[in-house]
Amino acid sequence: MTYRRLRCAVPAVLWVAWVVFSPAAAVSAQTRTVTDPVGRTVHIPEEPRRVITLAPSLTEMVFALGAGHRVVGVSRYSNFPPQVQDLPKVGSYVQPDVEKIVALTPDLCLAVKDGNPREVVEKLERVGIPVYAVNPKNLKEVMETLTALGDVLQAQEEARKVKDRMERRLEEVDRRLRGVERRPRVFFQIGVTPIVSVGTETFAQELIHRAGGVNVAAGPEPYPRFSVEQVLALRPDVIVVSSMEREQVFETVRAEWMRWRGIPAVAFERIHLVPSDLFDRPGPRLADGLELLARILHPERFHGGF
Template sequence: MRMTENADGLFLARASKMGALAVLAALGLCLVTGRPAAAAEVVDLVGRRVAVPDHPRRVVSLAPSLTEMVFALGAGDRLAGVSRYSDYPPRAAELPKVGSYVHPDLERIVALKPDLCLAVKDGNPREAVERLEALGIPVYAVNPKNLKDVMDTMTALGRVLGREQQAREIVGSMGRRIRAVEEKMAGVSGRPRVFFQIGTSPIVSVGTETFAHEIITLAGGINVAEGPDPYPRFSVEQVLGLRPEVIVISSMDRSRIHREIQAGWMRWQGLPAVENGRVFLVESNLFDRPTPRLVDGLEVLARLLHPEVFHGNP
């Protein structure tokens, strides 16, 4: 299972190869050229004061979600580098990579001469952020935990990147679409019990403090794995005992192995989800990556859980 960006922690992951920074300093690579002279001190979304350039031109994104947000704001042309797994939109995959969000390659980041880095609180190592700032590279951090936070993050990034109008349009659209789903779900007669599977061996689901749980609830379902553990583990017997009416399998690419998992559940004919033919595959990034596409995930799941409300409309 590939970990998602909403793992708990305060920049708790530890980056490797930190010793390379001493070499970088000796070589003088820490001097970032071409940075706009004017800068304004702002407070980022984790409460840190950051001197952000008035019009950042070379931005490095340290998480796939941030890469996607920058593109959504129409500022993808400013990205000098992105973290591994930045794959949406497709153009993001062509940009220089700076390591994973858990293990950023600081030498590579510095070599790209960014005037701003974008980081996520949960996932990016605190030490990496501190090292970058010690080298004179400002780091603006965000911390989206739910759909409202995602909208707030879009608004904040819009200000930082000078894309306020685009941010307002995106946030407005997200709000309207969420309200539309909520209005439809207000009239449903029942809420199916949902088991949302994100891991295969062992079986892993989603607890209360996850994006997927919020989406299940808004889409008119009940998360049978809800609880304080964000990623609880289950045996097959435990899942059977929960008697889910819908099983949703989150997959990066709907690969053969995930289709086999789907077929594996279909063998349990006494399970309500199987009896009703409601074992589904969905794209994982629509449910675990904090971007505006979470609303796409909400709409997808609402149609899967309550097709009667949508009257067959796509």
């Protein structure tokens, strides 16, 4: 074999060696076969010890289940709880970095169907890394996902506690809003330039309705775009600005809306700035988002807090 061919062959040999001998690829009696929430059959470790989460919502769920010590890598925008800031980042959830993932030798990756590319999942599985995928679309399915992950991570009892706490908080909001007659018309803004809101099939829509409001942007388009004139024509009672862009951008958006004194949200100074993480991540903190939104829409029902 020539020197040039040898140089080309060495990386391939090393790659095969990793696949054959890595803990993630090994098939042993310590694995079990499960069906994940999207209907895929997956062979996972009996008790995963090196987990990578491919979406911020999954990072939050795993830590909420008390299994954060097993996480060895997270997606780029994972920022809660604070200790995840020190963990290796493996790309964004729409563009995971396969090489970085493989280098961390996980024995399990957790993925979301709505976001993580299918081809990335297939690449990981080809090198022996099992991928367990979830796809919660509403609050009920978020709690079902918590239960499923509790089983995967052998954290069933903690999953039950987290689910029960979340259910109690949701029910308390329902109790306090019982009998509400007037539902404020809400424009929920998630994009600044262009102006983007939320349609019917979104977590924000579900939270608006459950918090006693009416989503003026409800419709088949999940994330419809609006002009300023279109928003003014809707005459919202409340404008909620929830964006990944924070601080100065928030204040700039508020100042822009305050120019239009003719709409109720501005006339009564009901423009609210809220963290996007509480409304677009399918995890336990959706309960925080619901409580916050309910206080914004019906402050008279929440004197003294929860």
